[in-house]
Amino acid sequence: MSRPLIGIPSFYDTTSPESMPPRFAMSRPYIAALAASGAVPLIIPLGLDDETLRALYERLDGLFMAGGGDLNPETYGCEPHPKTNGIDALRDETELRLLHWALDDHLPILGVCRGVQALNVAAGGTLIQDIADELPHAIRHQYFPEKQRDYVAHPVEVESRSHLARIIGHKAQVNSFHHQAVRAVAPNFRAVAFAPDGVIEAIEHCDREFVIGVQWHPEGLIAFDGAMRNLFETFVQHSRRKHSRSRSQLR
DSSP states (O other): OOOOEEEEEOEEOOOSOTTSOOOEEOOHHHHHHHHHTTOEEEEEOSSOOHHHHHHHHTTOSEEEEOOOSOOOGGGGTOOOOTTOOOOOHHHHHHHHHHHHHHHHHTOOEEEETHHHHHHHHHTTOOEESOHHHHOTTOOOOBOTTTSOTTOOOEEEEEOTTSHHHHHHOSEEEEOOBOSOEEOSOOTTEEEEEEOTTOOEEEEEESSOSSEEEESSOGGGTTTTOHHHHHHHHHHHHHHHHHHHHHHHHHO
């Protein structure tokens, strides 16, 4: 069975010594989860010109948006909060361009943590910049760095008629490593999962087969949670269909 090509925009690696040339990177668990689900993961460099990035994009069967630092609030028309951090301008630019193209082309998309936030912003939504400051009655959502990625922090309720519920069920136990979240849901999207305090934990496109973002990190749970494995596998299945259609058109 053919394996779809899934693009993953990288991040600017700031841990390198200043004497080293700039480099881009991506966390291994995302790569491993996609490969185990039958995809061919491709890390996308940042800072490419439009023509080069578009040529790379047109080879993709799906787009995966990984976790990471905060988006620049300017991308959704807001001033920075004092606790907004980890802004990566090249990553913002690359991810938002890719998301605009993918949404226009009905490409399968899966976003995780920062990825759901980037998806929401690309489609016209906004973000809560710091849950603890802006929602004082919220439960704790940020367990980094003291907890491992397989630490289950809280439950989420999933809307029963959503695409996501058909994939992972109506309830899930999730990890939690974020201080930001979706505020205003983008047009043509709907919120489909919620933490006990009402914070949005997942969104999906109202009309597309697979355009989903989740606020937790399913790649950290797949070793023991079949629902999280199914989330990756279903994304890859939809990407494989796009791959098969593309190959048919070339014949």
